[in-house]
Amino acid sequence: MTAVARVKDDKATVKKDAQTVSYTGRFRLVQAVMVLALLVACGRVAFLHTEDRSFLKGEGDKRTVREEVLPAHRGIIFDRNGTPLAVSTPVISLWFDGRILKKDEPKLPDLAKALGMPEDELKTKVANSAKRGFVYLGRQFKPREAKAVLGLKVPGVYGQPEYKRFYPAGEVTSQLIGLTNIDDNGQEGIELALDEWLSGTPGEVQVIKDRKGQVIREADVLKSAEPGKEVKLSIDLRLQYLAYRELLKAVQEHKATAASLVMLDVKTGEVLAMVNQPSFNPNNRGAMNIAALRNRAITDQFEPGSVIKPFAIAAALESGRYHANSTIKLSPGRLRVGRDTVKDPRDYGTLDLAGILAKSSNVGMTKMALDIGAEPLVSMYQRVGFGQSTGVMFPGESLGVIPLRPKWRPIETATISYGYGITVTTLQLAQAYAVLANKGVSVPISIIRQDVPEVGEQVMAPEIADAVLDMMETVASRDGTARRARIKGYKVAGKTGTSKKLEAGGYSDDNYISLFAGVAPADNPRVAAVIMVDGASAGAFYGGVVAAPVFSRVVEEALRVLGVPPDSAGIKQMLADNVKNSRNEG
Template structure:
């Protein structure tokens, strides 16, 4: 039997062998050293070798380059009065994937945006797979701030500019408009888009994962504002011309009309009014006809208002004396199976009488005596059938047929304003030759630093004679008497033209015109008035367009402080 150990005594154990303990120690130490080396290597790799890549990845997630909107240049009239200015606005956009589903937050957001909750939910649902959608564009800063203050996740603000036109409909067709992105779409806004737009800037910012701004880091490029444009028009004259034109169109139930007023000394366009028009600040229910600047982009047969210009070619030919008499009896004539008529039989008329009575027969007989195409050649020197080079989008050049195999009736028609087409601006430019002793001035929509030299297109003596003859055409008892301006000598010519359609000349559709110069002693203003299809009973230029000329030109002369001149008898 084995003896039992005594109670309370622990058996003695053998100590571990020294070689086994040292091996374990070395193994653990080696693992620790290897781990430290691997960790050190990884740290070196991350901070030295992979640092550029990792830094780029991190920056790509938090650093953004934001565009800074450039302030669009102002358009002003010749006196510096603003016609088109840019005002700061705020556009609200959202990331639909970040907008919370909380109905309370969505209801508050919908009310702040003036939307129903159903409309907001529908829009968010429609763009649910995207990361961008517009909520409201071009809000006032105060209205946008009410939305931003809600701090709804996923809703952001973007600062922009919106174009505002203080003159409203008065100069809409000339100025044009910009779209919602502040880019020119019509008129001078489109023609000078690169100049007015300026250059956007850029800044570097830090954003969190929800796109919220954390820090503004650096300005990369400053926004360069657009250039400012100074127009030739005088806002006072523009308002007056538009008011009188609008009243005349309404009075005569016309389709529309145009008034062009030019400075007779420089060719600058002082006023250019169109009807119908539109409000560029509120384009709801816009009539597309109102977008057209009819004074520049539309053409028409000018009719009798070009008879003074044709008469200039006749007088320059040397074939006729000032006192030559033409027999216009019996008031009509057949030419190439066409009938040319006067309103009545005027009998024998001299050159002044032919213009005063506006005799188609008299003009035709004079032109048919010429051996060369002097009338169309003068028309071409006056700018008909050519661009006025204003740079306005859609500018019309009109039509002046080449003198190839013309019939006698075509020769005659050109002398009394049929068979060619011109714009109101071309017609005004041509009349500057009568106002400047035969020197034609090109039209300018921009204010000029000095008067251009112009081009001598009519003999100066002939131009002065014609101005005096045209003055007699607006005396009491004549067809143009309603164009008179109290206290000022006025020279002008009426015109009444049949409108054309696909079927030819319309029987009951006319354009009423008046073209004139004032004051005769020292011409300052050339004004063209065209009323399209008056329906109020009167349709002759002397009854419809001449009164508009009188009111517009008279008001302009007084506003420009032009002293009255003695009316000659």
């Protein structure tokens, strides 16, 4: 080998050794960095586990801990004696996460069967919800039914606790109590009027879930659920059942289209019973008739006809131009008023005010009204509550109509004296009759039980109220228009009414409102009741035939339930009737 070649070999060897040294240094540097990083990581882990554990806990909680709503049930609605009328029962709504549950899930047929749903329908629903995190499978299942579904352990299917409203009295209290929607919010009746009071405040609870979203256990209650407040109504469910039964019987017997009944405690203004026909079962929403949702006793207004006459007579007495013994000549049974003629069924000759009321003479009422003018009539009507709210704050309440005119035509003055040209509700009529029964004192009407009755307002002189009440007793006598309203052992004061319904083109000749309004016992009234029957079509339509018997049956039982003893006058009357009946039979 030449000297030149040897020198080249030596240079190559030196270069290779230099490169080897360079790679070894770099490797050791990387090793040092990795060891340092590992030490830092270990130190960080040790620090988090010993000094700053909240961070790891927070990160873990983000993946496993969830906050869920604790539902709160609505307050219970009771009758005045503590009988439940509306309660909340626990139910479970089922839902699924479309991102987890797939249409090809093997358990889908079993799920469809448990839900009572066609399998194709369920698959379509799941397929259309692939990107949605929350989809209802069904609402308000009974716990036993929901448990059967959740027991299938289908991935992505969950249960949500809720409450559902149940109404033990069903149709009997339906329009008064109302109902809630599927989210437990008030929609009708008391449920709507007092929704804020009845609604509870939901709570919050922490739960731990696994990676499939299943709840493993409850971790902590963050906020307790607060149930809604309770409500005790003024109605007596015993009287409510009684009124409902008799009103339904009257509607069926006379083939009427609708009816309503209101019974008041005349001293406290409390509503003891309020029923309507047609009704509905709030526990069966599928068969619900929308028209039956109305509480007709409060929402429907009508021309009252002759039941308004006691208040027109009260206005006449108040004017000073008439007294209880005043007489009016009614012959020949008709009276020309402008271009119109007011008629009685027959010529009654000459009658006093009690006789005019007992025979329900339109001619007699017209003569008094034209004599005193329309303003005293309107003033009296307004003071006893017509044309204004009763104060019950019930959804959809009608105020009725009392016309106010700068100048009244004679026929307009005449018609408002016998119940046409104005409109009222059944509740307003009951309120007005309670004023007569309470010696002219108007007590605020209440659907809520009043432990301490509100102070009333004197809107009519006591002697006038008593005088009119005495006259109304003749209406329920054997010679009056309301003899079917009589009650054995109790004296009754009341008035019948039969008004034609206004239709396109004028008043109908075959469609009537049949009414009876009265109080009992007449000597010391405890209750006032009004019965309105709309569209009786089985032949009879007069208030004394259609509505008065309902008053007799309902109020007779009500007085016994309320523990009102028979009055002496009523007992004498009953004995006299028995003697007279015995003689007739003999």
